[in-house]
Amino acid sequence: MANKDTGKKKISESTIRRLSLYYRALSLLEKENYETIASKELAKREKLTPAQVRKDLSFFGSFGTRGLGYPVTELKHRIAKILGIDRIWNIAMVGVGNIGSALVSYKEFQRQGFSIKLIFDNDQRKIGSNHKGLIVSDIKDMPRLLREHNIQMVVLAVPAIVAQYIIDDVVAAGIKAILNFAPINLQVPDDVYLRNENMSMELEYLSFVISNHYKPKN
Amino acid sequence: MANKDTGKKKISESTIRRLSLYYRALSLLEKENYETIASKELAKREKLTPAQVRKDLSFFGSFGTRGLGYPVTELKHRIAKILGIDRIWNIAMVGVGNIGSALVSYKEFQRQGFSIKLIFDNDQRKIGSNHKGLIVSDIKDMPRLLREHNIQMVVLAVPAIVAQYIIDDVVAAGIKAILNFAPINLQVPDDVYLRNENMSMELEYLSFVISNHYKPKN
DNA sequence: GAATGTGAAGGTTTTCACAGCA
């Protein structure tokens, strides 16, 4: 499915990100006891257009009923399956500074099926300490532990200066998906997907918007 | 400049985000004692194309020298000016849970000129406590304090359930730029710019990528 | 009647390719 080797249609990153939005909206609609939802209403809730919603969903199949809309619970499950969140992912947090330890406590991850199973740091004072029921492991043991605990994704929250060094180890341990919070460009092989999250960049964008009286599209 | 009332060219959000990347790359190049940099090299460092770099910069002026490239320090300052980060922004953090308190300690904000001046919470146990030299204020005093301290941006890190209620107060205090970490769609007037940051969404994107063997463009 | 699913149109962003300048 999607654009695997054999796939035809190209799914854009924007579509995938909107799938996450739909998923969250549908979870809410479910709680509000909606049974079906029209693209018009779903679009309104996420500040999109109805055509956009229908087009996004149509890439993955025909989930709706003409004249009625989409079945809330079923569509939610379908999207979960598409996003690959119809399961538990085992995550390791690497680095327990400010950001790392905040994310370990961040309940939304757990709620969406992202289960932090291991925590690493290289600071001797932190190793062995308890964070939300998890003991901080020595980063030296990372390669072995990542494999032993069947970790599939790594969140990197280490200082920029050591990030490349550490990510090399993460890659060597066979991890294919990494979310990086260090504000630096890291090198990974082609078959590893690295996503960078830079919170200063978000504030810089706000700064641009108000400095230039800029009207963003959405 | 940019797309003010009279402006002609439309600057895309992607261009602005890349400006942040260029800024960071240029800061590094400066430290490496580069005096000039060609679009080719800058592009390579940020995994973009040279044409993209030149096009982005050309929206704001002619900063380069044919045959030579761009002057590193000057371009850095020009971009800082465009982004509005050639100054200090006064920020208030609203909510000192996991995320909020991590961000208060996040040195990168300070480094980029985003200075957290006030911290708010509604939890009586937190009010009065010290976070990195700042005393947590009662959220009841927020409207007054935001104005008194000339706060220009607010970072919202409160539970989703109270987020709309609190953002209404932030808006009423005249704040025009808000970075929201609560995973919920908030309503603000047209002249307020609200940016949502949802970290679960980033992991969901990773999940999609590895579940579908999806090859993102970049 | 109501709302989906989807080609086609329209709009935006990126890349190409080259004229022009240091």
Place this chain on the structure above:
DNA sequence: TGCTGTGAAAACCTTCACATTC
């Protein structure tokens, strides 16, 4: 010669509009 700045082309993404289905 080397690299910028930029129209034009190509690629990509969103919206339109309507045939189709319930």
